[in-house]
Amino acid sequence: MLDAPQKDAPLIDDRLLVRDREGDVALLAGRDRMTGAIAFPLPDDEDRFETVTLPREGRLWSWTVQRFRPKSPPYAGPEAFEPYAVGYVALGEALIVEGRLTGAPIDRIAIDMPMTLVAQAFTRMDGEVRTTFAFAPTGIAA
Amino acid sequence: MSDVFIVGAGIHPFGRTPGRRGLQQGAFAVRAALAEAGLAWPDVQFAYGGSDAAGKADTMVSDLGLTGLQFINVSNGCATGGSAMFGAYTTIKSGEFDLGIAVGFDKHPRGAFDPKPADWGLPEWYGETGLMLTTQFFAMKIQRYMAAYGITPPTLAAVAEKAFANGALTEHAWRREPVDADMILQSTMVSDPLTKFMFCSPGEGAVALIFASGKRARELGLPMVRLRAAAVRSRPPGSFEVFSPALAIDRGPSPTEIASRAAYEMAGVGPADISVAQLQDTESGAEIMHMAENGFCADGEQERWLAEGRTRIGGALPVNTDGGCLACGEPVGASGLRQVYENYRQLTGQAGARQVPGSPRLGYSHVYGAPGVSGVAIVERA
Numbered sequence: 001m002l003d004a005p006q007k008d009a010p011l012i013d014d015r016l017l018v019r020d021r022e023g024d025v026a027l028l029a030g031r032d033r034m035t036g037a038i039a040f041p042l043p044d045d046e047d048r049f050e051t052v053t054l055p056r057e058g059r060l061w062s063w064t065v066q067r068f069r070p071k072s073p074p075y076a077g078p079e080a081f082e083p084y085a086v087g088y089v090a091l092g093e094a095l096i097v098e099g100r101l102t103g104a105p106i107d108r109i110a111i112d113m114p115m116t117l118v119a120q121a122f123t124r125m126d127g128e129v130r131t132t133f134a135f136a137p138t139g140i141a142a
Numbered sequence: 143m144s145d146v147f148i149v150g151a152g153i154h155p156f157g158r159t160p161g162r163r164g165l166q167q168g169a170f171a172v173r174a175a176l177a178e179a180g181l182a183w184p185d186v187q188f189a190y191g192g193s194d195a196a197g198k199a200d201t202m203v204s205d206l207g208l209t210g211l212q213f214i215n216v217s218n219g220c221a222t223g224g225s226a227m228f229g230a231y232t233t234i235k236s237g238e239f240d241l242g243i244a245v246g247f248d249k250h251p252r253g254a255f256d257p258k259p260a261d262w263g264l265p266e267w268y269g270e271t272g273l274m275l276t277t278q279f280f281a282m283k284i285q286r287y288m289a290a291y292g293i294t295p296p297t298l299a300a301v302a303e304k305a306f307a308n309g310a311l312t313e314h315a316w317r318r319e320p321v322d323a324d325m326i327l328q329s330t331m332v333s334d335p336l337t338k339f340m341f342c343s344p345g346e347g348a349v350a351l352i353f354a355s356g357k358r359a360r361e362l363g364l365p366m367v368r369l370r371a372a373a374v375r376s377r378p379p380g381s382f383e384v385f386s387p388a389l390a391i392d393r394g395p396s397p398t399e400i401a402s403r404a405a406y407e408m409a410g411v412g413p414a415d416i417s418v419a420q421l422q423d424t425e426s427g428a429e430i431m432h433m434a435e436n437g438f439c440a441d442g443e444q445e446r447w448l449a450e451g452r453t454r455i456g457g458a459l460p461v462n463t464d465g466g467c468l469a470c471g472e473p474v475g476a477s478g479l480r481q482v483y484e485n486y487r488q489l490t491g492q493a494g495a496r497q498v499p500g501s502p503r504l505g506y507s508h509v510y511g512a513p514g515v516s517g518v519a520i521v522e523r524a
Contacts, residue, residue, distance in 0.1 A: 062283070
């Protein structure tokens, strides 16, 4: 489950996110050195892809709500389950990225609403906490 | 090059058959097709067959008979059946053989499909944090489509209501009870806007089709349809597919759109010529989007089409006359061949209580699935 951010929890994957001193995160992606195309998640091919960070602001492209607990594996969250929203957010002119949504009641979610990348704590079923990402309506502190 | 005809079809009922393995269901379908056509297994010169999760098709020779025929296994995800049919089509067309079969079968346990991120080339966090679910993909594709083109939830329900009504008329269907639109809308929300009754379930079943050259088909004198087109296409740049952590800003066509165009071109016909269509309906929204992706209506017209009952049996373009995946379930390896089986029954006037009136001439079938593959076939009454 996603809790209030714990800014010191380890990143869930060092190739997914970077975090600055304020605890703000950015998504890592690869820019194809030949074509300029952006790839996310960051491909494991440094010869071809230069590491870049994605814009943190965008607009909601589509969304849904996960109403039942996903199967484990691969889901690593705890047995206790709360429905969560997921969506795709078009980040500037870069890419449309999928992630959990946070900070908006489900009946207020609407396509095209401005969204901002935020750090989110993810509690695993073994109780360990990791920092991952989510998107929150712009202007709402997650 | 020979014309290609389907001269026989057999099916093992879809749903759940405890105690009968997927391979046995496949052999059952082959026997049913041969018996109806008055043919015997030694008459079959070649076979293409496959399942997604129920074993190797060619091992059914130990059940059907060790005749030494050419038997090629096909494994192509959700297009396994469609690919087996494409193999049979090109084999007859080339003149290599003049009688063969395509067989597809599967047997998925309840709640099958447990994807592992590594199998899809994806990092573990994608699965761990609860983003790797096919249901989310389907929901988000139709959610955006509904917002863009003014499709409403009652239209989603109307698709499922039609599927269950047609399933009630279909011997091989799994769900054979009508369900009304209110109950569909009020059933458990799985992934907004899609409720439980708007989704198909993984299931079991098998289908076999018998293919023959024009010369052989005329000699046999069986009820038959001409296979005018069979096309399988993978995804082009910018398509929206399952398990995508990111999408390109520049959106493109779907594999369905390019497979559809190829099939129409091959057949020399257009969407307005089609009398009956079987479209991939993994969930209600898929059928709606696939009506447009296959060229039958413009984006957004589905709202009116469903309200007017145009896709019901007896409507202007009956869609999923046997209840589709929603009523039959989705045994992956058999599902695409079930659609062609249904068109064969409809075009030869053998569809019983669900028969489309007015002697339908052209039947269209469309299968679609992961990881972005689509198969389209067009058959004509012969």
